[in-house]
Amino acid sequence: MNTFIAGLRAEITKLFTTRMWWVLAIVLFAYIALLAGGLGALFGAITTGKITSSGETPHFGTLAPLVYSFATSVGYVFPVLLGALVTTGEFKHQTLTPTFLANPRRSQVLAAKGVASLGVGAVYGVVALVASVGAGAIALTIFGVDTTLGDSDTWALVGRAILAMALWAAIGVGLGVVIPSQVGAIITVLAFTQFVEPLLRLAASFSDATASIGKYLPGAASDGLVGSSFFTISSPGAGVLEWWQGGLVLLAYAVVLTIIGHFISWRRDVT
Amino acid sequence: MATGVPIEFDSVTKRFGDIEAVSELSFSVEPGKVTGFLGPNGAGKTTTLRMLLGLVQPTSGTATIGGSRYAELENPLATVGSALEAASFTPGRTARNHLRVYAQAARLDASLVPAALEKVGLADYADRRVAGYSLGMRQRLGLAFALLGDPGVLVLDEPINGLDPEGIKWIRTFLRELAAEGRTILVSSHLLSEVQQSVDEVVIIAKGRLVHRGDLADLDPAGNQQVVVDSPDREALEAALKAAQLTYTELRGGFLVSGAEAAEVGHVAFAAGVEVSALHKQKSGLEETFLHLVGEGGSL
Ligand SMILES: Nc1ncnc2c1ncn2[C@@H]1O[C@H](COP(=O)(O)OP(=O)(O)O)[C@@H](O)[C@H]1O
Ligand SMILES: [Mg+2]
Numbered sequence: 331m332n333t334f335i336a337g338l339r340a341e342i343t344k345l346f347t348t349r350m351w352w353v354l355a356i357v358l359f360a361y362i363a364l365l366a367g368g369l370g371a372l373f374g375a376i377t378t379g380k381i382t383s384s385g386e387t388p389h390f391g392t393l394a395p396l397v398y399s400f401a402t403s404v405g406y407v408f409p410v411l412l413g414a415l416v417t418t419g420e421f422k423h424q425t426l427t428p429t430f431l432a433n434p435r436r437s438q439v440l441a442a443k444g445v446a447s448l449g450v451g452a453v454y455g456v457v458a459l460v461a462s463v464g465a466g467a468i469a470l471t472i473f474g475v476d477t478t479l480g481d482s483d484t485w486a487l488v489g490r491a492i493l494a495m496a497l498w499a500a501i502g503v504g505l506g507v508v509i510p511s512q513v514g515a516i517i518t519v520l521a522f523t524q525f526v527e528p529l530l531r532l533a534a535s536f537s538d539a540t541a542s543i544g545k546y547l548p549g550a551a552s553d554g555l556v557g558s559s560f561f562t563i564s565s566p567g568a569g570v571l572e573w574w575q576g577g578l579v580l581l582a583y584a585v586v587l588t589i590i591g592h593f594i595s596w597r598r599d600v601t
Numbered sequence: 602m603a604t605g606v607p608i609e610f611d612s613v614t615k616r617f618g619d620i621e622a623v624s625e626l627s628f629s630v631e632p633g634k635v636t637g638f639l640g641p642n643g644a645g646k647t648t649t650l651r652m653l654l655g656l657v658q659p660t661s662g663t664a665t666i667g668g669s670r671y672a673e674l675e676n677p678l679a680t681v682g683s684a685l686e687a688a689s690f691t692p693g694r695t696a697r698n699h700l701r702v703y704a705q706a707a708r709l710d711a712s713l714v715p716a717a718l719e720k721v722g723l724a725d726y727a728d729r730r731v732a733g734y735s736l737g738m739r740q741r742l743g744l745a746f747a748l749l750g751d752p753g754v755l756v757l758d759e760p761i762n763g764l765d766p767e768g769i770k771w772i773r774t775f776l777r778e779l780a781a782e783g784r785t786i787l788v789s790s791h792l793l794s795e796v797q798q799s800v801d802e803v804v805i806i807a808k809g810r811l812v813h814r815g816d817l818a819d820l821d822p823a824g825n826q827q828v829v830v831d832s833p834d835r836e837a838l839e840a841a842l843k844a845a846q847l848t849y850t851e852l853r854g855g856f857l858v859s860g861a862e863a864a865e866v867g868h869v870a871f872a873a874g875v876e877v878s879a880l881h882k883q884k885s886g887l888e889e890t891f892l893h894l895v896g897e898g899g900s901l
Contacts, residue, residue, distance in 0.1 A: 336707070339706075340703070343698065343702050343705055344691075344702050347695070347698040347701075423689065423690060424688070425691055427685055429703075431654060431656070431677060432678055433706050433707065434672040435672070599656065600651065600656040601651065
């Protein structure tokens, strides 16, 4: 057996032999189900006129994909956290020692970690989409809004969303080697995803010139890949990438961060 | 089992910024023996072993195992097993899963995991999370990791730290057995007394430099260790020592017993029902030489 495949197996075993992955998965599920169900019901009530909002009647285009995309537009922080936590954990618990003793080819180990995280990220994608499509479709049905579950477009969106979640986990691994301090990495993930990036995207959407840059921000690229998001709808001035472009941009973030991290922390002395 | 191969250090030097942790260190370690790697805290033992294992990049010089650098080994865990000072576990993972991860990474057979746990006496606790382990159990798990690939070379950094007296006895016997099978065993310690009963040879370093290399006996002009013992009932104690065929001389403050450990002398007195008022080890010639060599309490 090839040493890379062996390393991949070991990294997958690492991910699934502590409680972290399923604790995060449960929180992810509950959070997305609540959000998709709740906001699905609210938007459903508004579009069907059961609640009258002041001012213009909101036009949300097709409501269903928007509700389903909460899985990624809100849930993406979970695979990032998982990727960052497992990577920084190697530094925190000094498990780099046995890891590099078992396979001294360090760049191979790091690559295996990134690829393994794609797998667990995809699992998170499935969890989040079961939550958003499940709770969202129920809410929409109650208000008589088309769930679009018969459309192939909806399932294409689901597939792209799973891919996005997988890529976000790999970005988390890259971030974890760039910022090996666990606390530092968690703060960075939360601050960037919840605060810095939304503000940057909003700011970028005010002019065409900045919008053409803003669409390359990771969250924007992710929305581009998935093809729908409350963010793109709420700030229509922001440009959007084609789905495949968005995917490549996310992949580029993962690869570039991982390579930088390799030089910053991964190949250093383990003392 | 893989056959024991020699370990070779060829003028390895490691600098951390301004600190020269290891300086031009050269020595080799032969199979079939237990070699003690001694030096006070901060002498550079851990750094030296980490350089051997490819975890720390030497500033200059090379360290090899059977002629290969660690990174070049075809099957590292089946060639060299190592347990390093720092406990390296993910607390939330069980011991069995901990070993499974590295067995998979090193392409070892899965059946080696329960075998290693069995060898170190952790089989009954294997499915508990390591977070709940005592220091002694963690040391044993570290040793299980070292033994995982049934390697011909073992490198252990301060394996005795944190072990209970029973564990210490067990590891000494165990290391002797492994050496008798022809393996190469390198064990570090900052205390001579910890390893003096279980090593055949010693390598002593101080401040990153080699200060002594050779048989343990070379260090000890007096040749044996001595214990001072006293009792309110001197006559009964003397009779007990005599009955146990121990060599002793009478001092003003009790008896000086040669060639026995304190525990042994204490047991003799206890078995004879003699009350003991003093029992302690006399600093041996070995220990004095050691301390002198490493520049502690001496003038090096
Ligand atoms: N990562 C590091 N950075 C700076 N200095 C270090 C590092 N690791 C070890 N040292 C220094 O190197 C010297 C030798 O340390 P070490 O190899 O741990 O000694 P020992 O294991 O014999 O106690 C010490 O002075 C220690 O402070
Ligand atoms: Mg040390």
